[in-house]
Amino acid sequence: AAVKALLGALSAVAAAGCGGTQSALDPAGPAAAEVLTLFWWMLGGAILIWALVAGLAVYAIVIDRPRHDPAATRWWVIGGGVVAPTVILTVLLIYGLRLIPPLVRDAPADSLTVEVDGVRWWWRMRYRTPDGPVETANELCLPVGEPVQFLLRSDDVxxxxxxxxxxxxxxxxxxxENRLALQADRAGTFRGACAEYCGASHALMNFDVRTLPRAEFEAWLAGQAAPAAAPETALAERGERLFLASGCGACHAVRGTAADGGVGPDLTHIGGRLTIGAGLLPNDEDTLMRWIARCDELKPDVDMPAFDHLSDDELRALAVYLKGLR
Ligand code: CUA
Structure with a gap:
């Protein structure tokens, strides 16, 4: 009961500090739930061993040393220092090993498959569909209640x-190509992150995950597969002309226009994304202007050059154009 109360208290502290869209303590799928259960068992085991060792140290100093009985001491060392930790660690090991096969198992062959490329410092997401690949960047939408197969690669490190x-x-x-199958059990917005140090902007390499009911997901995917809509206002039209004239299309693709670069994120539907800069900043016109003008200040070592030679009017037109690409 005491251990349970302690775990409850720790859980409350952890939940208060680590809640939100990027929390491993608030699982939204079976794999995360299994890992969380494993975490609590490991933590409980660690606390048990720590309490045992600390208790033995106190016993040794307060009771055993004054009494000075080597035969009794030997049994305490063997029992408390070797046998008990071995038993506890073996139980935890067996429990942990049993979890590995389900966590690395592939999704069924007909599952939704998404190729994800890690690039310094953003994410290329490519959905495999019967009509060919559909590319987007820095944002995943996933259907709720079904396994999704991810194929994971890297362009650089x-x-x-x-x-x-x-x-x-x-x-x-x-x-x-590493493989990972995940499933979301509820609709929501979550956050993904790069979890391996990869350079100056490692901490700025994140992405948004939206889990949607199947019908909404299909509508979203169909929207992503479509080419960009034509600009609706004169300002957006000016933005499109600037986008093409400034050479943005050498690195970025906007399907349906002459921009077909493959080096940087596909921007065909950037206006509908939650954030820009790989989970870095809110996706609004002012932030887009800042990003285009001085992305090197916002994200160290980024490949995209700064376009601070453009006037505020030009930056505004570009931002309005991009925000309109939904
Ligand atoms: Cu990519 Cu850290």
């Missing part, structure tokens, strides 16, 4: 794909 609320994580290693 080792990254790691982690959505704490859904489970994982799994390294993304150049030249390899």
């Amino acid at each position: 080792i990254h790691s794909f982690w959505i704490p609320a859904l489970g994982g994580k799994m390294d993304m290693i150049p030249g390899r």
